[in-house]
Amino acid sequence: MKSTLFAALFVAAGMTGAYAQSSSASRAPARAPQACHSVTPQTCAIANALGRGINLGNMLEAPVEGQWGVKLEPAYIDIVAGAFTTVRLPVRWSNHAAPTADATLDEAFAKRVDQVVDALLAKGVYVILDMHHYSQLSGSALHWNEFPVEPAVLEPRLVNMWRQIAVRYKDRSPKLLFELLNEPTGRLDGEPWNELAPQVLAVVRASNPTRTVLIGPGEWNGIPALSKLRLPADRNLIVSIHNYDPFPFTHQGVEHLATPFPVGATCCDAAQRKALTNALDTARKWSQEKGYPLHLGEFGTHHVADMKSRETYARMVRDEAERRGIGWTYWEFASPAFGMYSPKTGTWLEPIRRALLD
Numbered sequence: 001m002k003s004t005l006f007a008a009l010f011v012a013a014g015m016t017g018a019y020a021q022s023s024s025a026s027r028a029p030a031r032a033p034q035a036c037h038s039v040t041p042q043t044c045a046i047a048n049a050l051g052r053g054i055n056l057g058n059m060l061e062a063p064v065e066g067q068w069g070v071k072l073e074p075a076y077i078d079i080v081a082g083a084f085t086t087v088r089l090p091v092r093w094s095n096h097a098a099p100t101a102d103a104t105l106d107e108a109f110a111k112r113v114d115q116v117v118d119a120l121l122a123k124g125v126y127v128i129l130d131m132h133h134y135s136q137l138s139g140s141a142l143h144w145n146e147f148p149v150e151p152a153v154l155e156p157r158l159v160n161m162w163r164q165i166a167v168r169y170k171d172r173s174p175k176l177l178f179e180l181l182n183e184p185t186g187r188l189d190g191e192p193w194n195e196l197a198p199q200v201l202a203v204v205r206a207s208n209p210t211r212t213v214l215i216g217p218g219e220w221n222g223i224p225a226l227s228k229l230r231l232p233a234d235r236n237l238i239v240s241i242h243n244y245d246p247f248p249f250t251h252q253g254v255e256h257l258a259t260p261f262p263v264g265a266t267c268c269d270a271a272q273r274k275a276l277t278n279a280l281d282t283a284r285k286w287s288q289e290k291g292y293p294l295h296l297g298e299f300g301t302h303h304v305a306d307m308k309s310r311e312t313y314a315r316m317v318r319d320e321a322e323r324r325g326i327g328w329t330y331w332e333f334a335s336p337a338f339g340m341y342s343p344k345t346g347t348w349l350e351p352i353r354r355a356l357l358d
Contacts, residue, residue, distance in 0.1 A: 032325040038291030043212050043236045047293035050126055050327030052356065053086030055298065057332030060113065061090040061132035063145035069336045070343060072116060080333060081123035083357060088297060088329040089116060090132035090182060093161050099149040103157040105164050121173050128214060128329065130179040134158065139186035155196055163203040170207040178204060179214040179240060189218035190228050198232040214295060216240035221297065223279045226286045241283055242298040246272045250313065253304035267309040268316050277320055284324045296321050300331035300338045311351035318356050330356055
C-alpha cells in the first residue's frame with residue numbers, strides 16, 4: 001500500500017453503479033498498444049506482457065519480516081503465480097545493509113530475497129524487484145525497527161545497494177525487472193530525483209546493460225508529477241505510476257494518516273470514475289508524447305471499506321487501465337490492511353479476486 005501521505009496528492013475517482021454490475025469476463029476492454037518509440041522492442045514487449053499482477057506487500061519491506069502481520073510463506077508463490085502474470089516484490093533493502101556509504105548487504109537477508117525471486121521466476125511470472133521504504137532518503141519518519149543513517153550517506157547508499165543487487169541478479173531471466181525506488185517524495189521531489197535516478201541507473205547498467213528498469217516520478221509516483229520527470233537517456237525503461245483515487249474511499253480508516261478519513265465512504269459514482277479516467281488519460285498522453293510505456297504499480301483499498309465498493313473499485317481501475325494498454329499490480333496480496341487473500345482461511349476475498357481476474 002501506499003504510504004500515508006499519498007492523501008495530499010490524490011482526490012476522487014470512480015464509476016457508476018451500472019458499470020460496477022457488469023463484471024463478466026466478456027466485458028474485458030480492448031487493449032490499446034503501449035507507446036514505445038523511445039524504448040527497445042524487447043522492453044516494449046515486456047511492458048505489454050506484464051498484464052495483471054499483484055504486490056507481495058507488507059512482507060519483505062517491513063523493517064523485519066513478520067512485523068507487519070504477514071510473512072512470505074512458500075505456499076504464496078504457487079498461489080500468486082497461478083493467478084497473475086506479474087508479481088511485484090517490495091523489499092526494504094536499506095534496513096538490511098550497512099549504515100555506511102558502501103551499504104554492504106546482509107547476506108542472510110539477500111539470500112532470503114534470492115529464494116523468493118528464483119521461486120517466482122521458476123513459475124514463469126514476471127518479477128518486479130522493488131527498492132521499497134528507504135524512508136530517510138525521502139525525509140519521511142522512520143518506521144519502528146528502522147535504523148537511521150548519517151544524512152551524508154543517504155544517496156551513496158542507494159547507489160551502492162543497487163550496485164550489489166544488480167551484480168547479484170545479472171544472470172537472471174529478462175523476466176526479472178528492477179524498480180529503482182518506490183514512491184520518491186519529499187526531499188526527492190522534482191530535480192533531486194531527476195539527478196539521483198541516473199546515478200542509480202548507471203550502476204545497474206554496468207552489470208545489466210539491457211535489463212528492463214522501472215523509474216517513476218516523484219510525489220509518490222503520482223501521475224501529476226510525470227510532467228516534472230526527466231528520464232535518463234536509456235531505451236530499456238518503463239515508467240511506474242501509482243493511483244489510489246478516490247483517496248478518501250481507498251484509505252478510509254487508515255489510522256497513521258495525519259488526518260484519518262472517516263469510515264463509510266463508498267465507490268464509485270460518475271464523478272469519481274471521471275477523476276480516475278482523466279488521470280489515466282493524462283498518463284497515457286504523457287506516454288504517447290515521450291514514447292515510454294507505463295505500468296500501474298499500485299492501487300487498492302483498505303479493508304474497512306464495504307466489500308461491494310471494494311469490488312466495484314477494483315473492477316473500475318482494472319478495466320480503465322487495460323483499456324489504455326497499461327499493465328498493473330494490485331496492492332496487495334495478503335496483509336491484514338489491504339490484502340485480497342486471507343492467510344487465516346487460506347482463501348481469496350472472492351469479490352476482489354473476481355473483479356480483478358474474471
